[in-house]
Amino acid sequence: MDTTYLEQCVANIKVRNLVNEDVEVENQSPLTMIGKGRQGAVFQVTEDICVKVFGNNEDCEREYYALALGQHTNLFPKLYHKGPLHIAMEIIRGVDLREYLQSQPLSKELSVKLIEMLITFKEIGYERIDHHKRQIYLQQDGSLKVIDVARTVWRDRVYPYPRKLLNSLGTENKEVFLAHVQELSPVLYDEWIHYIRMEEIASEIYQVLLESPKKNVDMVKALSDKLLTTNDEERYVILMAGLMHKVFKEQWVKTMLARGEETSKVYEKIDEYWDKQKREFKALKENQGNDHGGDSVDPIDAESQKGGKKKGKGKEAHHDGGKKAGNANSKNKGKDTKKQEKDKSKKKKGKYSKWLTFGLM
Ligand SMILES: Nc1ncnc2c1ncn2[C@@H]1O[C@H](COP(=O)(O)OP(=O)(O)OP(=O)(O)O)[C@@H](O)[C@H]1O
Ligand SMILES: [Mg+2]
Incomplete structure (x- = not known):
């Protein structure tokens, strides 16, 4: 092929993309246009x-890449030349399936060829294993050829079954083709039906969601408070202590292991440290009296019990902490009676403020 002549011709053809329309063509070359679509125009x-x-x-680039992937098969036009905006390729003859099926039935032999075509797509690495019937040509020898393959590659999301092919066949031929697939490969048929069903369900769900947006929005507005955690101070302290525990432990382990410490020793030290914090907290609570009733929860215990791992040790520490708490209690009482009176008269809200500060440090 005379590529210089080709380049000269192409230099005199301007093709412009339009939104949702076939391209706009300005042809000042001697070549005759044989067809066009949304991506390009084709000249003999x-x-x-x-x-x-x-x-x-x-x-x-995309179309060239996709055609190049299949050059070793008989399914695609042969490639001859490429420029930044053009590809020279073999002219595909025969009749496209849209036209063919207008007058001829979809035979089992043709269905076999279509399945073979999908298998080739998969084998050569196409992401979209699918094609519209008008881009599939039946040759005189009965074989298939495919054009316009740019959209088969460089894709993130694709339907996991040949949706475009099935739908392009029309209701009747879709049924015929699916019946052939069921007979030829029941497993493949089941998989396609599964995806078709999933798609139907997804579209039904979409309708349901679409029809009740106001109800849902109102419900979320009314009930989302249930997800908030900072309004209840006691609960907040429990969560904050839990968060601190987790962050602290993670960071400490990282630091100690980076320093080459032994894992078991690191965990032992962390437990010792955390038990000490628990004892102090326990002491503080008892020191403040039982003004919040008997069902109070030790935030740190709550956290460690939830975690499960140190449950036994946590209990022990709790007990131990209780003894020390007594000391701390009497010590603090003597020292700070005035302050405690003041604290008691305060609302329940400020009760854990020291621990909040500790938790936020
Ligand atoms: N290799 C070929 N041999 C013969 N005719 C071709 C060939 N390639 C394309 N055509 C003709 O040109 C038309 C447009 O080509 P094609 O479908 O590849 O364009 P497109 O812009 O990529 O289309 P789409 O908008 O579907 O992506 C085809 O419908 C067909 O009639
Ligand atoms: Mg195209």
Whole structure:
């Protein structure tokens, strides 16, 4: 092929992409246009070669890449030349399936060829294992050829079954094709039906969500308070102590292990330290009296019991802490009676403020 001549012709063809429309073409070359779509326009160059001129470079690269993946098979036009905005390729003859199926039935033989086509797509690495019937050509020898493959590659999301092919066949031929697939490969048929069903359910759910947005929004507005954790100070302290415990432990372990300490010793030290904190907290609570009733929860105990791992040790420490708490209690009482009187008269809200400060440190 004379590429210089081709380049000259292409230099005189301007193709512009439009939104949701076929490309706009300005052809001042001697070539005849044989077709166009949203990505490009196709011109006859020789008896057997055409050139597709694209509106943008990315579509051109993508189509070239996809066609290149299948060059060792018989399914795609042969590639001859590539420029930044054009690809010269073999002209595909025969009749496309849209036209063919208008007058002919979808035979089992044709269904077999379509399944083989999908298998080839998969084998050569296409992400979208699917194609519209009008881009599939039936040749005189009965084989299939496929054009316009840019959208089969460089994709993130694809339908996991050949949705476009099935839908493009129309209701009747879709049923015929699925019946052939069921007979030829029941497992594949089951998988496709599964995905079709999933899609139907997804679309039903979408309708349900679409129809009741106000109800849902109102419900969320009314009930989202249940997810808040900072309004109840006692609960907040428990959660904050738990958070501190987790962060502290994680950071300490990292630091100690980075320093080459032994894992078991590091955990022992952490437990010792945390038990000490628990004892202090216990002492503080008892020191403040039982003004919040007998059902109070030690935040640190609550956290360690939830974690489960140190449950036994936690209990022990709690007991031990109780003894020391007594000392701390009497000590503090003597020291700070005035302050405690003041604290008691305060609302329950400020009760854990010291521990909040500790927790936030
Ligand atoms: N290799 C080819 N041989 C013969 N005709 C071709 C060939 N490639 C494309 N055509 C013709 O040109 C038309 C447009 O080509 P094509 O479908 O590849 O364009 P497109 O812009 O990528 O389309 P789409 O908008 O579907 O992506 C085809 O419908 C077909 O008629
Ligand atoms: Mg295309």
